[in-house]
Amino acid sequence: MRILRLSDDTKSDILGNLLKRSPGQYAEYEATVKEITEAVRERGDAAVLEYTAKFDGWDASADRLTVTKEEIEEAYRQTDDKFIEVLKAAADNIRDFHLKQLRESWITTKPDGSILGQRITAIDSVGCYAPGGKAYYPSSVLMNIIPAKVAGVPRIVLATPAMKGTDKVNPITLVAADIAGADEIIKVGGAQAVAAMAYGTDTIKKVCKITGPGNIFVALAKKACFGTVGIDSIAGPSEILVIADDSADPRFVAADLLSQAEHDELASAILLTDSEELAKKVSAEIDDFLKKLERKDIIEKSLENYGYILVGNNMDELIDAANDIASEHLEIQTREPYEVMTKIRNAGAIFIGPYSSEPLGDYFAGPNHILPTNGTARFFSPLNVDEFTKKTSIIAYSRSGLEAVHDKIEYFAKQEKLTAHANSIKVRFE
Numbered sequence: 001m002r003i004l005r006l007s008d009d010t011k012s013d014i015l016g017n018l019l020k021r022s023p024g025q026y027a028e029y030e031a032t033v034k035e036i037t038e039a040v041r042e043r044g045d046a047a048v049l050e051y052t053a054k055f056d057g058w059d060a061s062a063d064r065l066t067v068t069k070e071e072i073e074e075a076y077r078q079t080d081d082k083f084i085e086v087l088k089a090a091a092d093n094i095r096d097f098h099l100k101q102l103r104e105s106w107i108t109t110k111p112d113g114s115i116l117g118q119r120i121t122a123i124d125s126v127g128c129y130a131p132g133g134k135a136y137y138p139s140s141v142l143m144n145i146i147p148a149k150v151a152g153v154p155r156i157v158l159a160t161p162a163m164k165g166t167d168k169v170n171p172i173t174l175v176a177a178d179i180a181g182a183d184e185i186i187k188v189g190g191a192q193a194v195a196a197m198a199y200g201t202d203t204i205k206k207v208c209k210i211t212g213p214g215n216i217f218v219a220l221a222k223k224a225c226f227g228t229v230g231i232d233s234i235a236g237p238s239e240i241l242v243i244a245d246d247s248a249d250p251r252f253v254a255a256d257l258l259s260q261a262e263h264d265e266l267a268s269a270i271l272l273t274d275s276e277e278l279a280k281k282v283s284a285e286i287d288d289f290l291k292k293l294e295r296k297d298i299i300e301k302s303l304e305n306y307g308y309i310l311v312g313n314n315m316d317e318l319i320d321a322a323n324d325i326a327s328e329h330l331e332i333q334t335r336e337p338y339e340v341m342t343k344i345r346n347a348g349a350i351f352i353g354p355y356s357s358e359p360l361g362d363y364f365a366g367p368n369h370i371l372p373t374n375g376t377a378r379f380f381s382p383l384n385v386d387e388f389t390k391k392t393s394i395i396a397y398s399r400s401g402l403e404a405v406h407d408k409i410e411y412f413a414k415q416e417k418l419t420a421h422a423n424s425i426k427v428r429f430e
Contacts, residue, residue, distance in 0.1 A: 006312035040195035067185035075174035097366030101385040114401035117394035122152035127197035129212035138176035145180035151388035161189025191221035198225035236373040237266035241327035246275040248333040254285035268306035
C-alpha cells in the first residue's frame with residue numbers, strides 16, 4: 001500500500017481522485033438510466049418485466065413480481081436457525097438505537113391566544129432498495145426498513161432483484177425483510193425498480209420516498225426520479241479512513257482498512273498517521289493479509305486506485321485532513337481518541353478505540369450503516385428516523401395577535417412589491 005507524505009498537494013490530489021468515484025461522474029450511464037426510467041413511467045409493468053428478463057435472467061410475469069407469504073415461510077426453512085437469531089439480535093439493537101431518534105410534535109401559545117407549533121407525521125409510503133446482484137446484504141435490509149418502521153410509515157416496500165436466472169429472492173434477504181417489518185417485497189432490481197416505485201405501475205403502487213444503497217444504475221435512477229419522489233441520498237462506493245498514532249495495533253488498522261477495500265474496486269481505504277513506523281507496519285500487515293483473503297483481486301484493485309497511507313507531522317494536521325476528506329466511516333485509534341473525536345466535524349460514522357472496528361457498525365451495534373459518501377458527510381447525515389417523517393408548521397393567530405403586528409406585515413409585503421399579500425392582512429382591519 002503506497003505511503004505518501006501528507007501535504008496540501010497530496011491531499012488535493014487525493015480528494016480529486018476520490019471524487020472521480022461519484023455517481024455524478026458517470027455520465028455514460030445516464031442515457032441508459034433515462035431510457036429505463038422513461039420506459040417504466042410510460043409502459044409500467046410491461047417495461048419492468050422486459051428489463052427483469054434482460055438483466056436478471058428470468059421470464060417474469062406481473063403476478064410473480066410480488067413475494068408471497070409462502071415464499072417467506074420457505075425462506076425461513078432455508079435459513080440457518082443460528083443466523084435467524086443473529087438477525088433478530090441485530091434488529092433489536094438497530095430498533096433500540098433508532099427509537100431514541102423519535103421527535104415529538106409541539107405547540108406553544110402566546111398570552112394573546114396565538115398558537116404556533118410543529119406537527120411531525122410519518123411519510124405515507126417508502127420504497128427501500130436492497131442490492132441482490134453481485135452480493136446480498138441482509139444488514140442493509142434491516143438498516144433500511146427498521147427506521148421507517150420506527151417512524152411509523154404505514155407502507156414499506158422492499159425492492160430487491162431475484163437471484164440470477166431464477167424467480168426466487170435470496171432467502172436471507174426475505175428473512176431479514178420479514179424480521180424488519182416490510183409490508184411488501186417486490187422481485188425487481190436496478191433502475192427499473194426505482195422507477196417502478198417512483199412512478200407506480202399496475203402491480204407496484206408508487207411510494208413517496210426511496211432509500212437504500214445500490215449500484216451505479218440504482219444511484220442514477222434515484223437521482224433521475226428525485227422530485228417525483230424524495231430520496232435519502234445518491235450513494236457512492238464505500239470508504240474508510242483511519243486516524244492512528246504509534247499506540248495503534250498495526251494489525252488491527254490493516255484489517256479494518258481491508259474490510260472496506262473488499263467491497264468493490266471503487267472502494268477507498270485511507271490511513272492518516274503521524275508515525276512513519278506505523279505506516280510501514282500497516283503496509284506490511286496488509287501484504288500479509290492479502291495472501292489469505294478471498295476477495296484478493298478486488299482488494300488489490302481498490303488499494304491500487306484509492307488506497308493511501310498518509311504520514312503527517314502532528315495530530316492536528318491529520319484531523320484537518322480527515323475533515324476535508326469527510327469519510328463515510330472514520331476510525332480513531334489513538335492514545336486520546338475522545339479528544340480527537342471532539343475535533344471531527346465531517347464523518348458519516350465515527351468508531352472510537354481499537355475494539356470498535358467498522359464491521360461492528362455494519363452489522364450489529366445499532367447506528368445506521370447507510371451513510372453519506374464521496375465527501376457528502378460535510379452536509380448529509382446517516383439514514384435515520386427523520387428521513388421517514390415530515391414536519392408541518394402550525395399557525396393559529398388570534399385577532400388581537402394579528403392586530404398587534406399587521407402594520408409590520410403589510411409594510412414587509414410592500415417592500416417585496418407583493419400588494420396582494422399586504423391586502424390579505426389589511427382587509428381584516430378596515
